[in-house]
Every structure is written in C-alpha cells, then in structure tokens.
Amino acid sequence: MRTLIRRADVFDGKSTRLREQVNIVIEDNLIREIVPGDVPAENFEAVYDAKGYTVIPGLVDAHVHLSWHSTELDRMRVDEVAVRAARVAEIMLLKGFTTVRDAGGLTYGVKKCIDGGIIPGPRVFPSNAYISQTCGHGDGRSSRAQSVLPGDRPISPFLLSGASVIADGVPEMLKAAREQLFLGASQIKLMAGGGFSSRYDPIRTLQFSLEEMRAAVGAAEDFGTYVMAHIYTPAAMRRAAQAGVKSFEHATFIDEETARVIQDQGIWICPCPQFGGEPSEEGAPAPKPPTSKPPNPYDTEYIEKSRNPEQATELINRFNLPIVFGTDVGFSLEFIAAGQLKDFRAYKKRFGSHKGLVSATGAAHELLKLSTSQNPYPQGKIGVLTAGAFADLLFVRGNPAEDLAILADRGNIAFIMKDGRVYKDLNTSARSDSSPDKPQ
Numbered sequence: 001m002r003t004l005i006r007r008a009d010v011f012d013g014k015s016t017r018l019r020e021q022v023n024i025v026i027e028d029n030l031i032r033e034i035v036p037g038d039v040p041a042e043n044f045e046a047v048y049d050a051k052g053y054t055v056i057p058g059l060v061d062a063h064v065h066l067s068w069h070s071t072e073l074d075r076m077r078v079d080e081v082a083v084r085a086a087r088v089a090e091i092m093l094l095k096g097f098t099t100v101r102d103a104g105g106l107t108y109g110v111k112k113c114i115d116g117g118i119i120p121g122p123r124v125f126p127s128n129a130y131i132s133q134t135c136g137h138g139d140g141r142s143s144r145a146q147s148v149l150p151g152d153r154p155i156s157p158f159l160l161s162g163a164s165v166i167a168d169g170v171p172e173m174l175k176a177a178r179e180q181l182f183l184g185a186s187q188i189k190l191m192a193g194g195g196f197s198s199r200y201d202p203i204r205t206l207q208f209s210l211e212e213m214r215a216a217v218g219a220a221e222d223f224g225t226y227v228m229a230h231i232y233t234p235a236a237m238r239r240a241a242q243a244g245v246k247s248f249e250h251a252t253f254i255d256e257e258t259a260r261v262i263q264d265q266g267i268w269i270c271p272c273p274q275f276g277g278e279p280s281e282e283g284a285p286a287p288k289p290p291t292s293k294p295p296n297p298y299d300t301e302y303i304e305k306s307r308n309p310e311q312a313t314e315l316i317n318r319f320n321l322p323i324v325f326g327t328d329v330g331f332s333l334e335f336i337a338a339g340q341l342k343d344f345r346a347y348k349k350r351f352g353s354h355k356g357l358v359s360a361t362g363a364a365h366e367l368l369k370l371s372t373s374q375n376p377y378p379q380g381k382i383g384v385l386t387a388g389a390f391a392d393l394l395f396v397r398g399n400p401a402e403d404l405a406i407l408a409d410r411g412n413i414a415f416i417m418k419d420g421r422v423y424k425d426l427n428t429s430a431r432s433d434s435s436p437d438k439p440q
C-alpha cells in the first residue's frame with residue numbers, strides 16, 4: 001500500500017528548523033522519501049493533507065510500565081493484569097506514543113499481542129521482569145508475613161506473576177538477566193536503590209553489590225545490549241556507573257560530582273518528572289507517587305533536604321547530559337490520564353521546548369539503538385522522520401518544537417499513524433480508497 005502525506009511541515013526529530021511544505025511518501029509501513037514539490041496523488045491508495053499542522057515523529061516514552069503499578073500487583077490475578085495492560089497499551093497509543101520502553105513488568109504477552117495485531121498499542125522495547133534483590137525496590141511483597149516458602153517458592157501473587165525476579169548473588173543475577181534475554185528483552189532493568197512505592201527499602205538504601213550489577217551488565221553486553229537502572233541517590237548512581245549501567249532512571253538527587261561521572265561515561269538520564277515531585281501543571285501541587293510505604297523519618301528528612309528539581313535541571317543542562325522523555329506511568333488509568341502527556345509541560349520548563357521534544361523523538365532514537373541485536377524492530381528507524389523510518393507520525397496543531405506545552409493537550413494531536421496504519425484522524429483525509437481501520 002502506498003500512502004502520501006501532502007503539504008507537511010516536518011520536524012525530523014532533531015533539527016531546529018522544520019522542513020516546510022514537503023511530501024511524505026510511505027510504502028506499507030516505511031517512509032520511502034520526503035520530497036518537496038508536486039507529487040501526483042494518482043499513484044497512491046491513501047492521501048492525507050497535513051496543511052496547518054506540524055508533522056512530528058510518533059512520540060517515545062522511554063519509561064513506562066504497561067503492566068505494573070506499585071504494590072497493587074500483589075492483590076491481582078494475572079488475568080486482571082493482562083486485561084488492564086491491554087487497555088493501557090491502547091490509551092498510550094491514542095495519546096500519540098507509538099513506541100515505549102517498558103521499564104519492567106509482565107510485558108512479554110502484551111507486546112506479542114500488540115505486534116501480532118490482536119490489540120492496538122505502541123511498539124514495545126521490553127525489559128520483561130525487572131530484577132531486584134531481596135528486600136529491594138522490586139521485592140513487591142505487600143506484607144512482612146509473606147515469607148518465602150522452602151524451595152524459594154514465594155507466596156506473593158506479585159512475585160509469582162513473574163513481573164519481578166528476585167536475584168541475590170552473581171549466579172542468580174546471571175540467570176535472571178539471561179532469562180529476560182530469552183524472552184526477548186531489549187535491555188535489562190535493575191532496581192539499584194530504594195524507591196518511593198516499595199514498602200521495605202528506604203530511599204537511601206544501596207541495592208545490588210558492584211559484583212552483582214557487573215554480572216548483569218556483562219550478561220547484557222554479551223547480547224549486544226545494556227542495563228537501565230532505577231536509581232535516585234548519588235551513591236547508588238556512582239556504583240551503577242562503575243558497574244557499566246548505561247541508563248539512569250530518575251537520577252533525582254543528582255549532585256555535581258555525579259553529573260561529571262555521568263557526563264564522562266555518556267550515561268543516559270530518564271528524569272521521569274512525576275517522581276521527581278514536580279508538578280506537571282503551573283500552580284498544581286507536587287504529585288505524590290502511588291505508595292503504600294509507611295513514612296520513614298530518616299528518608300523524609302533526606303528527601304526534603306535533597307529534593308531540588310531546579311538544581312537537578314541546572315546540572316543536566318550545564319553538563320549537557322543526554323536525556324530522554326519518560327513518565328514512569330504504570331497501569332493506574334487515572335495516573336496515565338493525568339500524567340503521560342502533561343509531563344511535556346515539565347520538560348518544557350526544565351529543558352526548553354526543542355530539547356524536550358528531541359528527548360521524546362531523536363534522542364530516544366539514539367538511546368534505542370543501544371539495544372543493537374536485541375532491537376525488536378530492526379526493519380526501520382524509530383523517533384525520526386527520514387527515509388527509512390517507520391511510518392510512525394503525528395499531526396500536531398502548532399509547533400511543539402517552539403512550545404512543547406502544546407503536546408500536554410491530546411486534543412492538539414489530530415492524526416496518529418503507527419506502522420503505516422491510522423489510529424486517529426480528525427478529518428485530514430484528502431482521499432483514502434482503502435481506509436485503514438480506526439479503533440474508535
């Protein structure tokens with residue numbers, strides 16, 4: 001099938017200037033060429049008119065959980081998790097996220113159903129289960145009464161589901177990492193420090209020894225890929241950097257010394273503003289992460305003293321650290337509705353509109369390349385609009401490279417195409433003979 005998009009002002013994922021009034025020529029699911037001038041419409045089965053819109057690459061959220069949300073998983077059966085994940089996948093796609101990097105959970109089956117056309121959803125770069133130490137951020141047991149049965153058999157529904165794998169020591173870490181690679185993990189996700197949503201690990205805890213993390217990095221690198229790590233504190237970041245971790249998730253309490261280490265080693269930061277405690281709307285109160293964690297005065301004092309989004313922003317900008325857009329939304333539907341697109345306001349405020357938009361497109365393109373042979377979608381480019389890219393694109397009212405807050409309102413996204421197929425179209429079809437399915 002040949003598709004033409006006419007009169008497009010194109011943001012290619014990186015440039016500061018748009019390519020104005022060009023034609024995007026699509027064959028099946030790939031962009032063949034982007035050319036100026038007149039292209040005769042007769043040779044195409046579908047023609048769309050982008051006049052009045054900016055055409056941008058489909059958005060990439062580099063930190064989501066399609067099928068995980070806090071400790072609620074410990075109160076759900078697996079079929080409920082799967083149904084929720086299917087709904088979440090569709091919602092994300094209809095917000096314009098045509099690709100997500102899943103930062104851990106029960107992802108294998110959801111991804112397979114999306115890729116197989118059974119349910120609508122974004123492309124998924126899966127970590128599959130995230131790996132945690134016992135009593136770490138991924139030890140999702142909701143009660144201390146949930147001891148582990150003889151033979152290492154957990155009684156927690158959460159641990160039994162396989163969304164998280166507990167590994168202690170180098171041999172268990174190697175096995176856990178390789179098991180995720182077996183399931184097609186495009187990267188390995190470690191929980192490398194305390195979290196806000198887990199009950200029994202204070203924020204300042206260091207999780208995984210250097211040797212354990214090095215084992216995971218080695219297993220990932222042997223398969224051509226890398227480790228991403230949930231991480232908040234400078235001490236945890238320095239240990240993870242030493243182990244060779246390539247993507248820091250949150251990095252909320254970054255200090256100058258750590259910023260230098262991150263710069264030296266070219267580590268990516270996915271700041272996930274919601275969990276940095278920043279309001280995504282002007283004047284709104286700082287969001288509280290979903291948590292069942294009892295307050296810990298030792299943590300509270302540290303967080304109050306150390307949380308300084310302005311300083312973190314200043315360091316990221318001053319050291320020009322590579323960032324990607326990530327929201328950390330899990331499968332609370334309210335949370336996705338409130339947070340996923342609205343975080344573009346926070347990115348605009350922290351990093352500026354152009355860098356913020358690049359973080360969700362061209363920068364994500366670079367990050368996702370780190371998966372090399374574990375890339376589940378090697379046939380096309382992701383996060384950019386050039387020849388050879390997948391036909392994943394949006395029509396947006398206004399220019400989000402100049403005002404990123406435009407993207408906070410999904411009403412400004414008039415047209416969503418993923419893999420050459422249209423999922424949302426507010427009347428831009430100049431002519432479409434074989435109109436692709438529209439799910440709503």
Ligand SMILES: [Zn+2]
Nearest residue numbers: 063065103328
């Ligand atoms: Zn996360």
